[in-house]
Amino acid sequence: MAGTAFLKTTRTAGVSQSQFLGFTKARAIFFLLFAALIAVGPQFLYPIFLIKVYCFIIFACGYNLLLGYTGLMSFGHAAFFGMGAYLCGYAATQWGLPFELSVLAGTVIAAAMGLVFGWIAIRRTGLYFAMITLALAQMVYFIAMQAPFTGGENGIQSIPRGTVLGFIDLSSNTTLYWVISVIVLAAVAFYNRIIHSPFGQVLRAVRNNPERAKSLGYNVDRFKLAAFTISAAMAGFAASLKTITFGIATLTDVSYVISTEVVLINLVGGIGTIFGPVVGSFFILSLEHFLAPYGPWVLLIQGIVFTVFVLLFRQGIVGELQKRFRTHL
């Protein structure tokens, strides 16, 4: 069963020679729809809210690379997200680095942590893997709470937005919106490219049948570690953009809630799909945003959504769509 899935994906990739950067026709249409939504979005919705959704899209894409395409379920991504946010904030306020370098700092620290955590965690699979990542993330939370550089419960505040390349001033919400929009489109394209590259093929082989991948001569652990590190880096990158947008990095970013939220986003959107993280982020963050006035009810409704999706739409929104249209989205 698992073996056939592996063969099928190989064949699809082999047949569609015409695809560009890993985009088939269906995926290209969906991508353009997303781009159109981004273009008209600020007419209807608060741009800062949309930027937050876009940051979570990048984060969720990175997570889906690991969960959906490598078959590793991590409960510790808050550590990468949180530390990315803190380091980006720290670089921008204390070292006075410009936008690009601060974001880079946040991404690099997350990637480095991903490398270390991954190296420890990939020795186990399944529940044990999840538990190790959770334990490591809780340690990071504790450090964030106690270490002086994070500012404790105040967080790192007054983070300047700065300029892109020294001449695009980000202090206006509109400019910032378009910059982040370009970045999120690029990130989704990048994510799609990774999945539909030879490297992505191997990841899926590792997910479906690690023994067989090994027998074909692939170093399974090394591929898992690479996926984990890329995933962590994308979390740090997303967190850095969010930090620059909101001007604050706090304990929320490093708390376990972030780890569960990204699981929920992917579950609702569709695990192992390219556009699942996009749809899932819009769905979950809209729930949070528009139900915020009802306080604790948000958690209850999130719980119901989670249950409904697990029971009825296990493939998620995009998963159900691709089943109906018999394509890969």
Next chain:
Amino acid sequence: MAFGNFRSILFSGVALAALASPAAADIKIGLLTDLSGATSALTGKASQRAAEMAIADFGGEINGEKITLMVADHLAKPDVGLGIAREWVDRENVNVFLSVDNSAVALAVSDLIKDKDVAMFHGGSSSKLINENCGPNQVMMLLDTTALSRAITIPQIKAGSDKWYFIAVDYALGQDLMAKGSAAVKNAGGEVVGTALHSPQATDFSAFLLEAQSKGAKTIGLATFGTWQNAIAKQAQEFGVTAKLSPYYLGDTDIHSTGLETLQNISGAIQFYWDMNDKTRAFSTKFQEGYNRPPTFTNAYAYEFTHHYLTGVKATGSKDAKTVVQWMRDNPMPLINGDTATIREDGYTLRDVYTYQTKKPADSKGEWDYLEITGKVAAADIATPLSDSTCPLVKK
């Protein structure tokens, strides 16, 4: 089907955005408070009631402009609070933020409104807010940590309780309160016999209490809050600790939930108590027409500052944040208890503070009859002098 859900969410978002778009000429007060967390009993809905009373005093409008009150929960998280505040500034044209009763949230919002035409009366107590983070459009309603530490320690040291032990919650605010408290004790000629930090997960405080007892502490300063504070009081009683407990923050609501039985050996300082004089009692009666308990000091603030702000709007005929806040500084602020307060240029509010002692359960005459006011501390004795301020607005 599933896609339909997604679309309808988007459309409902559009509808909500349309509903939320503001009518241009309102006076908008944004009450950004804690509606669900640890301090919600002290502020939250009750502060909303207080602000509504102040608005009702003006008949709900000034110079033909309607006064609207928006309320949101910042969950005591600076990122959530800042997010709401930013949206209110960008989309709702809010004129003033009220309450913001958490130092971390207040710091974040203070940064946001630095160059915007929005005023803020916040319930933060970090000294940073009246020093490097001060602004021409913001005012601190509470005492800052320095003044609070002095208000609690000075009168008690004068009364002979000169040996102090501090228990603080191990995060930034607790550590700050402990450091300021220790400094205040030393300045007033007292002695700090020991200090302890407890983790936010702690439930057993007996080791600290026994250490304080064995070191001969006469007073135990509690730089901590809510459930921790209640647990400490309970355990102090169980272990027969004779030292007095002195909390930094103790609301009537805390006493109500824990019971006077446990909290009978406590003294401290408070800015407003409902049963202090005829004026506060009259206010309290009116307050209880719309709420099920007497007002706490934080509720009193919400009323006093909203009232003073609206008086300022009326007097200046302007909604410009700096103009109105300047007017509020230039004119003394009437308080519920008949005193007046003045707002300094760094945003600190000079007002007298009252020392209290919790009543013995037998002396308590009713459900909310908890405190005995024992004295008064002059505002000037506890405030950090302006000459020590690092606020750039202070002219030296």
